[in-house]
Amino acid sequence: MGDAIADVLNWLESRNDIQSLRAAVCDLNGIMRGKRIPVEQARKALEGKLRMPYSLIGLDIWGEDIEGNAQVFSTGDADGLCHWTGRGILPVNWTAHPTALLPLWLADEAGAPYLGDPRRALARILDRYAALGLTPVTATELEFYLVDPTSQRPVGPVSPVTGRRLDSDAALSIDEIDDFEAFIHDIYEACRMQGIPVDTAIAENGVGQFEINLNHVPDALRAADDAVLFKRTVKGIARKHGFAACFMAKPYGERAGNGFHVHFSVVDKEGRNIFDDGSDQGSDTMRHAVGGLLAAMAESTLVFAPHFNSYRRLRPRSYAPTAVAWGYENRMVAIRIPGGASAARRIEHRVSGADANPYLVLAAILGAALMGIERELSPGEPTGGEGQGLTLAKLPPDWASAIAAFETGPRVAEIFPAVLRDGFIACKRQELNTFALNVSDFEIETYLESV
Numbered sequence: 001m002g003d004a005i006a007d008v009l010n011w012l013e014s015r016n017d018i019q020s021l022r023a024a025v026c027d028l029n030g031i032m033r034g035k036r037i038p039v040e041q042a043r044k045a046l047e048g049k050l051r052m053p054y055s056l057i058g059l060d061i062w063g064e065d066i067e068g069n070a071q072v073f074s075t076g077d078a079d080g081l082c083h084w085t086g087r088g089i090l091p092v093n094w095t096a097h098p099t100a101l102l103p104l105w106l107a108d109e110a111g112a113p114y115l116g117d118p119r120r121a122l123a124r125i126l127d128r129y130a131a132l133g134l135t136p137v138t139a140t141e142l143e144f145y146l147v148d149p150t151s152q153r154p155v156g157p158v159s160p161v162t163g164r165r166l167d168s169d170a171a172l173s174i175d176e177i178d179d180f181e182a183f184i185h186d187i188y189e190a191c192r193m194q195g196i197p198v199d200t201a202i203a204e205n206g207v208g209q210f211e212i213n214l215n216h217v218p219d220a221l222r223a224a225d226d227a228v229l230f231k232r233t234v235k236g237i238a239r240k241h242g243f244a245a246c247f248m249a250k251p252y253g254e255r256a257g258n259g260f261h262v263h264f265s266v267v268d269k270e271g272r273n274i275f276d277d278g279s280d281q282g283s284d285t286m287r288h289a290v291g292g293l294l295a296a297m298a299e300s301t302l303v304f305a306p307h308f309n310s311y312r313r314l315r316p317r318s319y320a321p322t323a324v325a326w327g328y329e330n331r332m333v334a335i336r337i338p339g340g341a342s343a344a345r346r347i348e349h350r351v352s353g354a355d356a357n358p359y360l361v362l363a364a365i366l367g368a369a370l371m372g373i374e375r376e377l378s379p380g381e382p383t384g385g386e387g388q389g390l391t392l393a394k395l396p397p398d399w400a401s402a403i404a405a406f407e408t409g410p411r412v413a414e415i416f417p418a419v420l421r422d423g424f425i426a427c428k429r430q431e432l433n434t435f436a437l438n439v440s441d442f443e444i445e446t447y448l449e450s451v
Helices: 002-014 039-046 054-058 118-131 174-179 181-194 220-240 284-304 358-375 399-408 410-415 418-436 441-447
Strands: 020-026 032-038 050-053 079-084 090-092 099-107 135-147 198-203 209-214 244-246 260-267 326-328 335-337 347-349
Touching: 002 039, 020 039, 020 118, 032 039, 032 050, 039 050, 039 079, 039 099, 050 054, 050 099, 054 418, 090 181, 099 118, 099 220, 118 135, 118 220, 118 358, 135 220, 135 358, 174 181, 174 198, 181 198, 181 209, 181 220, 209 220, 220 244, 220 358, 260 358, 284 326, 284 335, 284 347, 284 358, 284 399, 284 410, 358 410, 399 418, 410 418
Parallel strands: 020 099, 326 335
Antiparallel strands: 020 032, 050 079, 079 099, 090 099, 135 209, 135 244, 135 260, 198 209, 260 347, 335 347
C-alpha cells in the first residue's frame, strides 16, 4: 500500500488547484458520508489515522441517528478507524472548486474490519469465493431520470437543444441522446478520470430517463465501488448542467421505474467460465447458482428494494419482477439468462431498483449464488413470459413485509453479519415509522370530508 499512497500524494502535489478533499465512507443507504479535509491531511487519511463514528454507517435516510442504536448510546457514540480502500485518487470537477474523493471503510481500534460496513459485507463474500479458487465477474446497469430541479414534483427537463420541456417517452431515441450530448459527454469524461468503466448509454422508456451500463470487471468489490461512484458522478454532472439526476425506484407513478440490473459469471483459477458448458442452457453449476438466488430472493428483497418508494416499482407488467422465477431470454422474470455465445454465459439479476446500495446488492446476489453452488440447489423449471397459469412464490408486496422477511430469513443470516443485519433492520424500521406518521396531501384530499 506504501507505493499506492506515494502515488496519490505525488498526484496531489502536481495539482495545486486542489485545496481540499472529501474523505468518506458509504452508509447502509448507499450515501457517502464523511468530512471535507485540507489537502495537507491526505497522508493522515491514506494511512488510516482518520476517525469517524461507527454510527455514521447506520443513519437513516434523513441523516438521523437510529433510536436506541447501541453504537450511539451504549458506547458513547465511539469512533472507528477509517482505512483507505486502496482505490486510486478520484478527481471531482463538478464542484465550485476542484477536489478529489478518498474512499474509506471502517475498522475497529485493533485494525480489524468493522462488519457493520456494507463494503466489508461484500468483501467477506468475495473471500469465500477466493477460498474456492473462484472469481465473480460482474457488470451493472443503472437507470436514472433527469428532472427539472426547480419543480417540487418531478417533471422532465428542458432540452438544451430545442428549449422545449420533455413530456413523452423516447425509448432508444438517438435524437434525445444527441440533445443531451454535452451532459452525457461530461459523465463519460468524469468517469474516465475516476477509472469507472462506462459502456453504452441509451435513452430509456421514461420522460428524460437514461441508462448507462458499466463494463464487466473481474473484481466485484470494484464493480460496487464503480456503481456508487457512478451515481454520485451523475448527480454532480447533472447539477453542473442545470438538471437534477434522480435514482428513485419510481419517481413517476405512471412511468417506468429505475432499475439496477446486475450481470455476473464466475471464473475458476484457469479463467474458465464455470457457467459455460458449451450449450445454450448453461452448466449445472449455473443452474445451482440460480437455485440459490431464488431460495434467498424473498428474504433478500429489502436489500433490493430498501425504501418506501421501492415497492411502487415492483408491479406486474412493469418490466420489474413480482415473482420468484427465472427464465432464458425473459425480461419479465427476476432472474434472466441472456442468450449469445456460450463463452459469455451469465446470469442477470433484475430485482434491484437504482435506489439500492450496490455493496449490499452484490453481497446478497453473490452470497446467494454461492450458497446455491455449494449446496447444488435446483432452480426448478424456467418460466416463459410472466408465468401465466403457474403458481409462483412472490416477493414481499410491501416494505413492512420485506423488513420482516429480512429479519427472520435464515439465508440472509448466512450472507450478512449480525451487526449489519441489526443495523439495517433498525434503520428501515425507523424510516417506516417516520413515513407512517406523515399523511400525504392525496390522503387528505381523498378522505377529509368524504368518509
